[in-house]
Amino acid sequence: MGHMSGPYFIRGSVSLPEAELSWRFSRSSGPGGQHVNTSDSQVELRFDLARTEALPPVWKERALQRLEGRLVDGAVVVRSSEHRSQWRNREAAAVRLAALLAEATAPPPKARRPTRIPRGINERRLREKKQRSDTKRGRSARDWG
Numbered sequence: 001m002g003h004m005s006g007p008y009f010i011r012g013s014v015s016l017p018e019a020e021l022s023w024r025f026s027r028s029s030g031p032g033g034q035h036v037n038t039s040d041s042q043v044e045l046r047f048d049l050a051r052t053e054a055l056p057p058v059w060k061e062r063a064l065q066r067l068e069g070r071l072v073d074g075a076v077v078v079r080s081s082e083h084r085s086q087w088r089n090r091e092a093a094a095v096r097l098a099a100l101l102a103e104a105t106a107p108p109p110k111a112r113r114p115t116r117i118p119r120g121i122n123e124r125r126l127r128e129k130k131q132r133s134d135t136k137r138g139r140s141a142r143d144w145g
Helices: 057-066 086-105 119-139
Strands: 009-011 021-026 042-048 075-080
Antiparallel strands (some): 042 075
């Protein structure tokens, strides 16, 4: 059996722990030639997030929280069947899992500090607004008698 072309990096130097990934192959549904009914090209990749030691604890906590809706027994499952070759589906699944974990372990965004609008800008806006309204008022045809 071939070897993954990887390490698939999640973020920084942390990569998917290959030893902890479990693969399942099954037949893809959908159209295809004679070959498709006999080849297990659909790939299911499972990664046991709840029990892994490969992620920094902080990341793990974050990921468990963010992905709790899609975890199956504490594991993340990614399926891929868009390619006809099992190999390409494995690649796709691994890339997808890495992306998912990257997103789930990302640090929360920095809090936004509201900035004050300089007074001059506000005044200019109001001035321009007034001018515009005068221009439009001048266009109405009531006093053209």
